[in-house]
Amino acid sequence: MSSDNAQGDERSEHSGAQPPEQLALLRETVRRHQEPRARPRTWRGAAPAPELPVARVLVDKTPPHLDRYFDYAVPAAMHEDAQPGVRVRVRFGAGERDGRREGGGLRNGFIVERVARSDFPGTLAPLAQVLSTERVLTPELLRLCRAVADRYAGSLADVVQLAVPPRMARAERASRTEPAEPPRIPEPGGWTRYPHGSAFLHALADGDAPRAVWTALPGPGWPEELARALAATLAGGRGALAVLPDGRAAERVDAALTMLVGTGRHVLLTADAGRESRYRRWLAVSRGAVRGVVGTRAAMFAPVRDLGLAALWDDGDAAHSDEHAPRPHAREVLLLRAAHERAGLLLGAHARTVEAAQLVESGWARPLTATREMVRAAAPRVRTAEEADEARDPAARAARLPSVAWETVRAALEHGPVLVQVPRRGYVPRLACQRCRAPARCGHCHGPLEVVAADEPLRCGWCARTTTNWRCAECGGVGLRGQAFGTRRTAEELGRAFPSVPVRTSGRDRVLDAVPEGPALVVSTPGAEPPAPDPGYAAALLLDGWALLGRADLRADEEALRRWMGAAALVRGQRDGGTVVLMADPTLRPVQALVRWDPAGHAARELAERAELGFPPASRMAAVSGPVDSVAGFLREAELPADAETLGPVPLDPRARNSPWRGGRTSPSAQSGPDAQERGRPGVGEERALIRVPAGRGAALAAALKAAQARWLAGRAGAPVRLRVDPPDIG
Template sequence: MSSDNGRPGRSAAEPPEQLALLRETVRKAAREPKARPRTWRGAALAERRPVARVLVDKGLVHLDRYFDYAVPAAMDEEAQPGVRVRVRFGAGEREGRREGGGLINGFIVERVEESDFPGALAPLAQVLSPERVLPPELLLLCRAVADRYAGSLADVVQLAVPPRMARAEKAAAVPPGEPPAVPEPGGWSRYPQGPAFLRALAEGGAPRAVWTALPGPRWPDELARAMTATLASGRGALAVLPDGRAAARADAALTELLGKGRHVLLTADAGPEARYRRWLAVSRGSVRAVIGTRAAMFAPIRDLGLAAIWDDGESGHSDDRAPQPHAREVLLLRAAHEKSAFLLGAHACTVEAAQLVESGWARPLAADRETVRASAPRIRTVGDGDEGRDPAARAARLPTLAWQTVREALEHGPVLVQVPRRGYVPRLACERCRTPARCVQCHGPLEAVGAREALRCAWCARAEDGWRCPECGGVRLRAQVFGARRTAEELGRAFPSVPVRTSGRDHILDSVPDGPALVVSTPGAEPPAGGPGYAAALLLDGWALLGRPDLRADEEALHRWLDAAALVRCAGEGGTVVVVAEPTLRPVQALVRWDPVGHAMRELAERAELGFPPVSRMAAVSGPSEAVAEYLAETELPVEAEVLGPVPLPPARQGAAARGARAAAGGAVGEQRERALVRVPPGRGAALAAALKTAQSRRLTRRAGPVVQLRVDPPDIG
């Protein structure tokens, strides 16, 4: 990687004769033998390796390189690779004197004897801390992630290294304890290859497996036993989970096996100082096991022996900050670079997980069919003998079978009701002509937030008092979709003596007691029930999940259903799941058979025929129409690349956050935005990312119009 001086050059507005003199000076200096760096402040320099290469905290693609700075003698001891520093970056002209620019943070990545820059180097301004928070292994991982996602190294390092909290660094490092004993197989004995997998981890091996977990509450204990077996070999273990609730369950299971103080929990709920203190314990080698959410994927564990991820299909694993890496891909890179074991577990199975097995990179780890049938609840669809007694059962939102199942299950325990949409009535239409109700200001969908509250736009939050249909002039509305709050209200009236609880984005329940209750939840927010689990579950409005115009609609629907059904008691204990969806659809049949792997394999085969991810690599380019066209025209894409589109994007939300994002990107609110997809065959993903990054860097350097947004491996391509 090329290096550069810590302070930028002179202004481009200088007279031509001065520019010519400057170019001649640079040419002469380049011909002269390299000498020890001089600083324009005249500070005494370190005797050995007086040049520090610094990664500045500027997450811009065209500045994705190291900058050389001189190391003053007073900082020689502390200015070591991996520490945080303050440097001057940027310069201007003021009264004929050269100014050093403003102070920004950075990391020293290495110390060298000479610099490629022929002029005087600016010195390091300050060593913020002698703590080496960016070790070489973490730097290499961040570089690999940045290259894979066409992003800048500084952006990835911001994700990997938490902000400094000075008080947390005062805690002394302690040596790690003795490795624990090899655990018993426990729940892994239910899987034919489970004990062998644990044994390989305990013996220092690096097995790679895709684990299809059985339904029920035992997966946290099984994950904890895999981590404990790895620790028994003297190596470190890492488990990344989609949210804080799942991480807390795994944390409790590992604490029960190891005791307190043998591992750390890295989640945002801990607070900045506590999280940094725990991160430092890992970096210093005091702790060798980490459980956490997606930020923990970069945890600097020494001698990593196992990289595990639970439920890789959850959106929480995809970071929303540039360059938006996915935890699964980061852990795959770690497992390959650090030669560690890899474990991907879930109740469902993504097409990416199926591809790992199909390619032979990982082995399947699943139970036999008899064990699956004994562990799963009974799955019933709206067509299970209901049509004769209830001809409208297929069209009803709560058919007779659902009401009967709830009534019987409430005698034995809680009942889970999964509703795909949050809110009260999130979609409305004209009662006369069925035209969707839209906001007159931003054209967003109108929704009812309560039984007696005014309509509100779901995009701009504008209240709508006197709505009138633009097509037929009607003033009466009907519901197209019912939300979780409306469903809870209806069930509360139907079962007045039973408590009704809701769990959703605004308030997610951690758990519910084992007793008669109705728990209405949106997908992904289902709380586990105490005791043996839920007595029954209703999966409502299956069409809302299956009807989304997205390539992953079927996979996502099955994923949500399996996660909810896994919380229900097994069929032998009376557990029943009713799914309100067309029984003949493939995801419904996969749920009835409890066959997530078979469904994922068929999805993968279809993706291979069509050339869609994960069989191919894809990137999304979005922005103003003209900017997207210009960017694609000047990008030197691989010869195998295929451009799909561009196509118009839906109207953006006009809130303050959206306006700020548009302004930052150089666009205007209300302008037409488009998205193009660029596809390459397997093995050409690195070339595609490099081409996209190079073109973006050129545009930023030239300041050529509005900035386009890049997203490698976009989660939705519908």
């Protein structure tokens, strides 16, 4: 790779006759520029370093078409401090000021290597400052970031920004500590419930690199089992890393691991720790003082020394997909780490994604599952009830519950708390005309109207305007009916049906950490369910199953089953009286998979259908989004692989809730313009095209898209387009 100086070429214009002395000076200047130099000339006459006087720098926040290293001269005064991996400040870009050529503004960067000479023919700018002598960008971390950037058609600088946390000077001044002695090999514990569980732990302790897809049994035991796998790896003298979808899950695994190995052998990396504390812990890992890491998504890049196990819990959770460019997924990053660093891998969850099923089918990983007898003993009893069933009890009709659900709740409350999962938050987030069933829309922006409280007027879910005299645009009716009910409305109805039982809610605004003992009703949105005291909830109601199954998304069935199993796993086993009632059509395949507690079989069938239709993960896909003219021009000029297939483009509605962009729940005014572009949301009048290639050709597709993006931006052919490799939503 050829390197360029940040200032660019300085060219002298020559027109008309020139004196001979000026011509001679010009020739001498050209000759000196063409001759290779072992020691670069620097600005302001600064003396270069005595050895390896050129620093190759990865400059932060460079445009995608400048995804390369830039050469800078190392002044003699910085020779000792300017080592590979440290943070520096450099002048980047050039401009005019008062008729003179200036060196551009200061930017942060990382030195990636020191070399003896530069290929750049001009004058090298010197390093402006060495910000820290801490070598935070190690060669191993740099290789990982490059692999992630290549996989996702992104720039290396963007990935490094995700991998290396911001510098906190006070944390760097903390004294270095020596690594602790490896702990003792833990007992198998709950892993004895799996036929090959003990062998998996022994392989980790012996220094092997087993790869497994773990279908965890329902119940509260998975944090301790995951911690035992990490402890076995640490006992073998190697590093261990576990990535969890949220801070609550990470804290549970951290507490379990602390009970097994004590303090000082691992750290917890979550955003709740604060920037300075988190950076101090990250430095302890980078320096090799600790070898164990438990954390959330950003911990996937943690620079663990001699990595022996990379573990990921619930890889289907959307929290594992980073929303910052180039939007890597923690599962794919850990797969790269396991392959490049020859480490073990553990993908664990109560459910199973199609990507995990593909790893098992290809033989790259082995299944780690319990016997059917053990599953039947640990799983709760699952019953189904269609929402059209007529309740025989008046109180049941008031609570929107069919008789089987009502009887289950009433009996379970005598033995402990009951969990109620509601797919939507709020009060009544979805309304329709009582006469013609047409959706109730806002007269200003055509957004959905919703009820936020029983005594408040209707409000638009997009522009937040209130409506007092609504009239249906289709039939002129003035009556409204609820099409979907949120957690607050459900909690209100259950409170009336069970007046002597406390009702608690858990959702995005306030997530409960735990539930106290005793009878209680816990109404929660998917993913926010708090664990109940051992042995778990006495029962669970999974309401409005149609809301999850009816999503216009390829992953609708898989995601519905994952959310149902996550809630049902918190319920005590069938032998302890645990019961789950699912409000959905009992003939549907995800419903049957929950009844049989067979996530592996459901994932295998989903994978077979995806392969037949040519959808991921049987193929690789990328999305190109942006203004209509830009998307069309980009696709025309992109040199895609010969076996690439383009689907679309199709218009993007920035107001649609089923938009493939996560910003679809804000107002239309916030979804267009520069701010929307920076957040990755579609603007008005945009479209998206999908590009599909066979499995095994993803690297070629990513390379072609990255090259096309560089040419597009360098040529300024039109408005920028957004690229996303492996888009999560393609429905």
